[in-house]
Amino acid sequence: MSVRPATLAELDLLAALDHRTFGAHAYPRVFFRQAYDLWGRWLLVACDDEASSRPVLGSLVGAPALTAGDAWILSLAVDAPARGRGVGARLLAHALGLFASDGVRRALLTVAPDNAAALALYERAGFVVAARDDDAFGPGETRLRMVRALA
Numbered sequence: 001m002s003v004r005p006a007t008l009a010e011l012d013l014l015a016a017l018d019h020r021t022f023g024a025h026a027y028p029r030v031f032f033r034q035a036y037d038l039w040g041r042w043l044l045v046a047c048d049d050e051a052s053s054r055p056v057l058g059s060l061v062g063a064p065a066l067t068a069g070d071a072w073i074l075s076l077a078v079d080a081p082a083r084g085r086g087v088g089a090r091l092l093a094h095a096l097g098l099f100a101s102d103g104v105r106r107a108l109l110t111v112a113p114d115n116a117a118a119l120a121l122y123e124r125a126g127f128v129v130a131a132r133d134d135d136a137f138g139p140g141e142t143r144l145r146m147v148r149a150l151a
């Protein structure tokens with residue numbers, strides 16, 4: 001498996017993966033083009049280098065914050081058949097390494113409080129819950145804000 005920036009040709013695959021993963025909460029295709037244009041180095045895919053079909057196993061969208069030294073992980077998705085094999089952890093570690101080499105000092109993300117798999121992944125990667133934002137994504141859609149300091 002390799003983790004690298006997405007290519008223009010892979011944006012349809014990323015949008016389809018996001019739709020399979022997040023359903024009504026998925027980002028539209030146009031968002032992936034905007035993310036590619038704005039933050040291309042931080043728009044990551046995890047690929048099965050051996051596979052001829054469905055080579056994209058997962059994706060991560062990183063974005064700079066306006067607050068100096070901060071960056072966001074806006075999205076992390078691993079295709080259901082590929083879960084539990086370290087793909088999410090690899091994507092996250094790669095993003096944190098890129099952030100650090102690009103001068104980021106603090107990574108931020110939000111997660112639903114009942115998303116046990118994602119919470120465990122983030123805690124294992126050194127993120128801690130910093131705040132709770134009720135109704136963040138609409139009525140009753142609470143998000144926990146998590147942060148991790150980078151060396």
Ligand SMILES: CC(C)(COP(=O)(O)OP(=O)(O)OC[C@H]1O[C@@H](n2cnc3c(N)ncnc32)[C@H](O)[C@@H]1OP(=O)(O)O)[C@@H](O)C(=O)NCCC(=O)NCCS
Binds near residue numbers: 077086087090115
């Ligand atoms: C959350 C998600 C990205 C995890 O990706 P993954 O590739 O399956 O995770 P990994 O195999 O790299 O697991 C890394 C760690 O995460 C935690 N984890 C992953 N899946 C878990 C599960 N089902 N239950 C509990 N902990 C889990 C564990 O701590 C695990 O480490 P371990 O295997 O040494 O115990 C994936 O399940 C996913 O895409 N879910 C749907 C989308 C989503 O919720 N995205 C996050 C939005 S904030």
